[in-house]
Amino acid sequence: MERRVFMGLVLVASLIGGGVAMAASVKLSGPEIEALLSGNTITGTWSGTAYRQYYAPDGTTIYVPEGGRADEGRWRTNPDTNDYESWWRSTGWTPYALVRVGEDAYAWINGDRQEPFRVLPGRQIE
Numbered sequence: 001m002e003r004r005v006f007m008g009l010v011l012v013a014s015l016i017g018g019g020v021a022m023a024a025s026v027k028l029s030g031p032e033i034e035a036l037l038s039g040n041t042i043t044g045t046w047s048g049t050a051y052r053q054y055y056a057p058d059g060t061t062i063y064v065p066e067g068g069r070a071d072e073g074r075w076r077t078n079p080d081t082n083d084y085e086s087w088w089r090s091t092g093w094t095p096y097a098l099v100r101v102g103e104d105a106y107a108w109i110n111g112d113r114q115e116p117f118r119v120l121p122g123r124q125i126e
Contacts, residue, residue, distance in 0.1 A: 025107070036119060039122065040054070043117060044118065047110070052124070059075055096110065
């Protein structure tokens with residue numbers, strides 16, 4: 001009997017712990033996204049591919065996948081939804097939520113996945 005109670009408590013603690021970890025991600029507002037990205041470079045993975053991306057203050061962006069060719073696009077935030085929006089020739093304007101997942105750690109919400117990235121100061125892309 002004591003073993004079942006102990007195992008039940010362990011299960012409840014693990015579920016609570018998982019809930020706390022999920023609650024730790026916080027959606028950024030449009031102004032927070034602009035302050036974070038404008039004039040900076042990010043490095044991360046998108047669908048398993050490493051990349052770097054620079055966000056110019058004028059709303060242009062350069063995306064460079066590892067082992068691939070650079071692509072130029074545009075970026076902005078939507079004041080009504082607080083989403084980041086990117087424009088590429090292949091897709092047009094597409095919205096994404098951006099969340100803080102830890103100290104100096106962020107992620108894009110891509111469908112049901114988080115795509116992690118870190119911010120590097122200034123333009124750190126060729």
